[in-house]
Amino acid sequence: MSGTIVTSSASQAPQEHGWYLYGIVRRDPGGAAPPWSGTTEHLQLLERGGLAAVVARVPVAEFTTEALQARLGDPAGLESIARMHNAVIGAVHQRQAILPAKLGAVYADLEDVAWAMEQRHDALAAQLERVDQCDEWAVHVYVDRPTVRAHLIAEQASDPVQQQLAAAGPGRAYLLRRKLADSLAEKTAQILDDIAEAAYRRLAPLAVEALAERPASPSGDADGEVEVLRAALLVRRERREELVAGVRACAGERPGWRCTSSGPWPPYSFAASPESDGHA
Amino acid sequence: MHDNLPGAREVALLELLDRVLDHGVVIAGDITISVADVDLVYLGLRVMLTSVQRAEELRLGRTTSREAHV
Numbered sequence: 001m002s003g004t005i006v007t008s009s010a011s012q013a014p015q016e017h018g019w020y021l022y023g024i025v026r027r028d029p030g031g032a033a034p035p036w037s038g039t040t041e042h043l044q045l046l047e048r049g050g051l052a053a054v055v056a057r058v059p060v061a062e063f064t065t066e067a068l069q070a071r072l073g074d075p076a077g078l079e080s081i082a083r084m085h086n087a088v089i090g091a092v093h094q095r096q097a098i099l100p101a102k103l104g105a106v107y108a109d110l111e112d113v114a115w116a117m118e119q120r121h122d123a124l125a126a127q128l129e130r131v132d133q134c135d136e137w138a139v140h141v142y143v144d145r146p147t148v149r150a151h152l153i154a155e156q157a158s159d160p161v162q163q164q165l166a167a168a169g170p171g172r173a174y175l176l177r178r179k180l181a182d183s184l185a186e187k188t189a190q191i192l193d194d195i196a197e198a199a200y201r202r203l204a205p206l207a208v209e210a211l212a213e214r215p216a217s218p219s220g221d222a223d224g225e226v227e228v229l230r231a232a233l234l235v236r237r238e239r240r241e242e243l244v245a246g247v248r249a250c251a252g253e254r255p256g257w258r259c260t261s262s263g264p265w266p267p268y269s270f271a272a273s274p275e276s277d278g279h280a
Numbered sequence: 281m282h283d284n285l286p287g288a289r290e291v292a293l294l295e296l297l298d299r300v301l302d303h304g305v306v307i308a309g310d311i312t313i314s315v316a317d318v319d320l321v322y323l324g325l326r327v328m329l330t331s332v333q334r335a336e337e338l339r340l341g342r343t344t345s346r347e348a349h350v
Binding site: 120 | 298
C-alpha cells in the first residue's frame with residue numbers, strides 16, 4: 001500500500017487537511033442551529049439534498065495508514081479516538097437522529113463526502129427514518145455455570161442411575177458415572193441455550209430491531225460465569241423504561257442468571273442499512 | 281466485586297469499543313485498516329488510494345454522475 005495522498009485537484013502535492021466524517025443527519029430545512037450547538041464548535045455541516053454530513057477538519061498526517069496503525073495499536077491511542085468519536089456522535093444524537101459513520105472515516109475532499117451522500121441519498125434518508133427517536137442498548141446475559149451445575153447435580157440424586165450405581169461393580173460403575181457426567185454436560189449446555197433464548201424472547205419485542213449473538217460456546221468444562229447472549233437493541237425512547245424493567249426481570253428470573261445493559265447509545269449497530277451490508 | 285474483574289471504567293471502555301469498532305455507516309471507502317485482526321477504520325475515497333489510476337476512475341465516475349444531477 002502506498003502512502004501517497006491523492007488530492008482531487010490537478011496538483012499531486014500532499015494536502016495537509018482532510019475531513020473526518022462523524023455521521024449523517026437530516027438537513028434542517030429551517031436552517032436552525034447545528035445539532036451540536038454549544039458543545040463542539042469545531043464541527044461543520046455539509047449539506048446535500050435532504051441530508052447533512054457532520055464533519056471536522058483534521059490533519060491528514062494523523063490519518064495515514066502508518067499513523068493510524070500506530071495510534072490504534074496502542075490502547076491509549078485507540079481509547080482517545082473512540083472517545084472523541086463517541087463524544088461528538090453522542091452530542092448530536094441527544095438533539096437529533098444521526099447515522100454514526102464508521103470510526104475513522106477520513107476524506108481528502110468535502111466534495112467526495114457530498115458526492116457519496118448524493119449517491120446513497122435515499123438509502124441514508126430511509127435509514128435515518130428508521131433510527132429516529134431510537135437509542136441503541138447493549139444487553140449482556142451471563143450465567144454462573146457452577147450454580148446451574150449444582151442445581152442439576154441435586155436433580156441427579158433422584159436419577160435411577162444412582163441406584164444402579166450403588167449396586168454396580170467397578171466396570172459398570174465407571175460407565176454409569178460417564179453417563180451421568182455426559183448427561184450433566186448436555187443439560188448444562190441446554191440450560192444456557194434456554195436462558196439465552198428466554199432473555200432474547202423477552203427483550204427483542206421491545207426493540208424496533210435486535211441483533212444478537214452467542215459470544216462463547218458454552219460447551220466444555222470451563223467454570224465460572226459465561227456470557228450466553230450479547231445483543232444490540234434499537235429501542236424507541238418511549239419504551240426505555242420497559243427495556244430497563246425487562247433487563248431487571250431477566251436478572252432475577254433464575255439463580256445464577258445475570259443480565260446487564262448499557263445505554264442509551266447512538267445507533268452504532270444500526271447505522272448501516274441491512275441491504276447494503278454497510279458498504280456503498 | 282472480585283479483584284480479577286475489570287473495574288467500572290474498563291467495563292465502560294470495553295462497551296464503548298464494542299459499539300464503535302467495526303460499526304457504522306460507510307458512505308464510500310476503499311481501505312480497511314486492521315489491528316490485531318479487528319477491522320477498525322475505513323478511509324475515505326481519496327485519502328490514500330493504492331493507485332493513481334483508481335483515483336482517476338473514481339474522479340471520472342464522480343464527474344459523470346455529478347453532471348447527471350445537474
